[in-house]
Amino acid sequence: MSVLISAVVLGLAAILQSTLLPHFAILGVKVNLVLLLVASWSIRRGIESGLQWALIGGVATDVLSAGPFGSSIVSFGLAAVIAGSVGPGFRQTSILLPFILIPLISIVATMTSALILQIVGHPISWPVVVATVVLPSAVLDTLAILPLYPLVSFADHRLSTVEWPN
Amino acid sequence: MFIRLAYGALVVLIGIAVIVVSGVPQVRFFETLLFEALGTVEIGVSIPLLRVDQLGQTVEDISQLRAENARLRSDVDRLSQQAVQVLELQRENAELRAELGFKQSNPQFKWTSARLIGFDPSNLVQAIIIDRGSLSGIAEGMTVITPRGLVGQVIQTTPNTSKVLLATDLSSSTDSLVQSTRAKGVVNGSRTGQLLMTYIPQGVKVQTGDRVVTSGIGGIFPPGLLVGTVTDVRQNDVDLFQSAQLEPAVDIGRLEDVMVIINHLPTKLK
Numbered sequence: 001m002s003v004l005i006s007a008v009v010l011g012l013a014a015i016l017q018s019t020l021l022p023h024f025a026i027l028g029v030k031v032n033l034v035l036l037l038v039a040s041w042s043i044r045r046g047i048e049s050g051l052q053w054a055l056i057g058g059v060a061t062d063v064l065s066a067g068p069f070g071s072s073i074v075s076f077g078l079a080a081v082i083a084g085s086v087g088p089g090f091r092q093t094s095i096l097l098p099f100i101l102i103p104l105i106s107i108v109a110t111m112t113s114a115l116i117l118q119i120v121g122h123p124i125s126w127p128v129v130v131a132t133v134v135l136p137s138a139v140l141d142t143l144a145i146l147p148l149y150p151l152v153s154f155a156d157h158r159l160s161t162v163e164w165p166n
Numbered sequence: 167m168f169i170r171l172a173y174g175a176l177v178v179l180i181g182i183a184v185i186v187v188s189g190v191p192q193v194r195f196f197e198t199l200l201f202e203a204l205g206t207v208e209i210g211v212s213i214p215l216l217r218v219d220q221l222g223q224t225v226e227d228i229s230q231l232r233a234e235n236a237r238l239r240s241d242v243d244r245l246s247q248q249a250v251q252v253l254e255l256q257r258e259n260a261e262l263r264a265e266l267g268f269k270q271s272n273p274q275f276k277w278t279s280a281r282l283i284g285f286d287p288s289n290l291v292q293a294i295i296i297d298r299g300s301l302s303g304i305a306e307g308m309t310v311i312t313p314r315g316l317v318g319q320v321i322q323t324t325p326n327t328s329k330v331l332l333a334t335d336l337s338s339s340t341d342s343l344v345q346s347t348r349a350k351g352v353v354n355g356s357r358t359g360q361l362l363m364t365y366i367p368q369g370v371k372v373q374t375g376d377r378v379v380t381s382g383i384g385g386i387f388p389p390g391l392l393v394g395t396v397t398d399v400r401q402n403d404v405d406l407f408q409s410a411q412l413e414p415a416v417d418i419g420r421l422e423d424v425m426v427i428i429n430h431l432p433t434k435l436k
Contacts, residue, residue, distance in 0.1 A: 065286050
């Protein structure tokens with residue numbers, strides 16, 4: 001998929017995450033749509049393509065966030081590495097793979113973001129953050145991947161038949 | 167496989183490098199450009215979303231309005247009698263203020279109104295995005311309020327949008343005082359949505375229902391802005407200080423419009 005199309009998709013996802021998804025937050029936690037797109041694409045296409053999405057999606061998220069600029073690049077990058085390492089090799093053997101990977105990816109990404117916030121000076125109470133953000137995010141993201149991954153999978157399948165110039 | 171992991175490590179290192187240099191003016195300029203671009207799109211997206219949200223609310227409101235209308239008619243009679251009493255109380259209030267000899271001058275706020283167009287996409291940071299920026303006279307450090315009380319502080323602006331760090335964010339720290347006893351303390355945000363006031367001196371009585379306002383110390387926020395109301399007090403005789411839990415004055419979940427005070431900047435930026 002061309003870089004431009006990736007940027008449009010991920011930019012729109014970041015905007016939706018900022019405008020629409022907060023209205024559907026549960027216990028103050030909303031779905032991390034950009035992370036799920038990065039992870040799903042990494043499962044489908046592997047590390048290289050996933051890291052490209054992590055870079056673009058991280059920039060789009062950080063531009064709209066009050067957190068440190070670059071923190072989402074790091075957390076999404078790690079998510080792409082995890083998903084891209086395991087996904088392409090095992091997704092053919094188990095259709096449940098995305099639903100097993102996403103909780104782990106969500107936890108790693110959220111903990112990484114919290115760690116970066118702590119490093120730059122934000123006060124982080126780890127027990128509270130784990131209980132109120134990390135674990136609820138993992139549950140919510142796992143539920144959200146149920147309809148999202150098939151869409152990404154469908155898009156990947158259709159695009160595989162048409163080569164877009166990069 | 168090794169090359170792929172190295173590629174991954176490279177991206178992570180890029181991200182860390184971006185974090186490290188994020189304070190450099192050139193990087194901030196690039197970030198501001200992208201924020202202006204995405205923020206402008208976000209303004210356009212938020213308009214139809216707000217209207218869809220409002221349509222559902224309107225249908226629900228119609229059925230409630232009929233019952234509320236009957237109730238309000240009886241309230242009108244009661245309130246007419248109270249209006250006479252209010253005038254008497256206003257006169258007495260003015261006399262008491264003059265008798266107390268107000269020392270502190272009340273700042274004459276000038277503000278610009280703004281609409282909330284988005285929230286921070288991260289679940290770890292509590293911030294909002296509004297549809298006014300530097301073209302409307304808004305600058306970093308300015309105080310954001312509603313008629314109910316303090317919302318937060320502007321932390322970044324573009325010509326047409328601004329990011330506001332909420333008072334309920336973990337990193338927010340507001341010098342405040344208990345309005346009735348003038349006991350000073352520091353109010354911090356928390357993940358629970360409540361506020362926590364700490365460093366309240368021992369020996370000062372703080373009780374549930376007390377209003378907490380900004381003290382003006384440090385010049386970050388103007389004094390006298392309502393921060394929250396005490397809901398719980400934690401006091402232990404062996405501790406140096408006592409603490410209190412506050413209900414924020416502003417319900418962020420229902421926030422739609424805010425006011426940015428444009429004739430007050432934090433002291434350090436002047």
